[in-house]
Amino acid sequence: MADKPSFYITTPIYYVNAAPHLGTAYCTIMCDVQARYRRAAGYDVKFLTGLDEHGQKVEEAAEAHGMTPQAWCDSLAPAFTDIWQTLEISNDDFIRTTQERQVRAVQYLWERMKESGYIYKGSYDGWYCVPEETYFTETQVAKSDEANHTEGQHLCPDCGRPLQRVQEESWFFKLSAFQDRLLKFYDEHPDFVMPGFRMNEVRSFVEGGLQDLSVSRTSFDWGIRLPFDNKHVTYVWFDALLNYATAVGYGQPGEEAAADYARRWPAQYHVVGKDIIRFHCVIWPAMLMAIGEPIPEHVFAHGFLMVRNEETGQGEKMSKSRGNAIAPQDVIDMLGVEGYRYYFMRDVKPGEDGAISFNRMDQVYNADLANSWGNLVSRALNMSAKYFDGKTPVLPAGWAERESPLTEAASGLYERYAQHMDVFEYPEAIDEVMALVGAANHYIEDAKPWALAKDSAQADELAFVIGGLLEAIRISAHLLAPFTPETCAEVLRRLSLEGEIGADDLAATCAWGQIPGGLSVTKGDALFPRLQKKD
Numbered sequence: 001m002a003d004k005p006s007f008y009i010t011t012p013i014y015y016v017n018a019a020p021h022l023g024t025a026y027c028t029i030m031c032d033v034q035a036r037y038r039r040a041a042g043y044d045v046k047f048l049t050g051l052d053e054h055g056q057k058v059e060e061a062a063e064a065h066g067m068t069p070q071a072w073c074d075s076l077a078p079a080f081t082d083i084w085q086t087l088e089i090s091n092d093d094f095i096r097t098t099q100e101r102q103v104r105a106v107q108y109l110w111e112r113m114k115e116s117g118y119i120y121k122g123s124y125d126g127w128y129c130v131p132e133e134t135y136f137t138e139t140q141v142a143k144s145d146e147a148n149h150t151e152g153q154h155l156c157p158d159c160g161r162p163l164q165r166v167q168e169e170s171w172f173f174k175l176s177a178f179q180d181r182l183l184k185f186y187d188e189h190p191d192f193v194m195p196g197f198r199m200n201e202v203r204s205f206v207e208g209g210l211q212d213l214s215v216s217r218t219s220f221d222w223g224i225r226l227p228f229d230n231k232h233v234t235y236v237w238f239d240a241l242l243n244y245a246t247a248v249g250y251g252q253p254g255e256e257a258a259a260d261y262a263r264r265w266p267a268q269y270h271v272v273g274k275d276i277i278r279f280h281c282v283i284w285p286a287m288l289m290a291i292g293e294p295i296p297e298h299v300f301a302h303g304f305l306m307v308r309n310e311e312t313g314q315g316e317k318m319s320k321s322r323g324n325a326i327a328p329q330d331v332i333d334m335l336g337v338e339g340y341r342y343y344f345m346r347d348v349k350p351g352e353d354g355a356i357s358f359n360r361m362d363q364v365y366n367a368d369l370a371n372s373w374g375n376l377v378s379r380a381l382n383m384s385a386k387y388f389d390g391k392t393p394v395l396p397a398g399w400a401e402r403e404s405p406l407t408e409a410a411s412g413l414y415e416r417y418a419q420h421m422d423v424f425e426y427p428e429a430i431d432e433v434m435a436l437v438g439a440a441n442h443y444i445e446d447a448k449p450w451a452l453a454k455d456s457a458q459a460d461e462l463a464f465v466i467g468g469l470l471e472a473i474r475i476s477a478h479l480l481a482p483f484t485p486e487t488c489a490e491v492l493r494r495l496s497l498e499g500e501i502g503a504d505d506l507a508a509t510c511a512w513g514q515i516p517g518g519l520s521v522t523k524g525d526a527l528f529p530r531l532q533k534k535d
């Protein structure tokens, strides 16, 4: 393991205010695809997800259900772990901010912050949005009230829901001291924020001036206590952001934790929604600068899945607190788990917002999975079994060098695919593989193996055609495996090539010309049965 490069990737830790929905699942699948791809490409991956259990929002959700916050979190946590298991999420760790390791790390952070001189005690008097767990200044609120004509009602400038007035003693983090250092950091790391256009948003926010941040609360209890001021609990974001470091040993005792931290930190990718960029690209790096720890390599910000609000006709962000969330199970019932994963990764551009459409789900599933990929596998495996006595054809030496429409489509495919996968361009990466799948389907029509099979003089040609098709299938299965792991493993099993997925050197695995002859071929059921139109 030690000689493989480390690749540490994280999802946001989700609030335990309601069950997970398509949006939450979207981000988690996006990370899972990257984690699976990197494992296959030879990285030593750690993939972390988890739950953000403290704060006012969770406390209020618990109260509304007549439960203590801890009992509430414990009761809801399985809704997350279960759906991740169903959706084939391959996380290596699952953190909950109420775990002892997080309490220890946060208290350790407070001590380091105190030593650093970047915190001080004061009092906060301003606005707070509970659904967003975010502070807003008088000026931000006034500006937004004016722009939105809210007439005396103070609504959150970000999400439009009512704000609370908060006046309390608080510890502050001197965020204002980091403006220049952050701007210098962005200059030196232009790909810290991805996609690139989001960097401008972050930069102009910082250029506009930073205010010190209230990082402890005294008006409620549900949080991690300050080690040196027991009346205060940690502001939920100050706690939550640290989870990424906690999970690789930050603030934990023992040599193993220290070695883990040295190897894994800084993370390669925090994948987050565009709603929480400022926390990850401004506050989090400033916190790390304050305590002298390295800053993660990239924050990848994806767009939102949107749903239409029937009252206003507008698209709005699907969210747990808005109550407009669609449960993953509804889509799984329609497309199956693998169809579900494929649809969202194929059809939503990761940097942009994507409207949910059940019609599109139908179309993409039928066109790509049922008619193109599923059909290719079924036809080619059937023909191999039929014409070669249940086996893969034995091909003469040098067959792989002979050109065909398939070698043309497969040439340079891995490089093009990897270039897209490396930067989360999943629809483009899938397009590359689907071009090979499409070429293989055409090749069947043009080469007409059923006609070759009738002529014994064409036996070598038939072997060449079928061998090429199976080779295209083998390569496609490896490249599609991060998206649809179980069906791709099944395809390889049907070719007696099980155990190959995640074999460390994806580039070598995908080089043309490796399908062995004489392997048993199993025909099996349709991988992706066509969806029937419902009336």
Ligand code: ME8
Pocket: 011, 012, 013, 014, 015, 016, 022, 023, 024, 026, 027, 052, 240, 241, 242, 243, 271, 272, 273, 274, 275, 276, 303, 304, 305, 306, 317, 318, 319
């Ligand atoms: O913000 N479309 O948690 P959260 C796409 N606890 N993605 C969506 C989405 C949508 N409609 N809705 C949510 C928090 N997401 C904090 C994070 S991290 C240290 C703390 C995804 O439960 C998206 O990735 O509100 C978003 O950033 C995340 O869920 C927010 O989840």
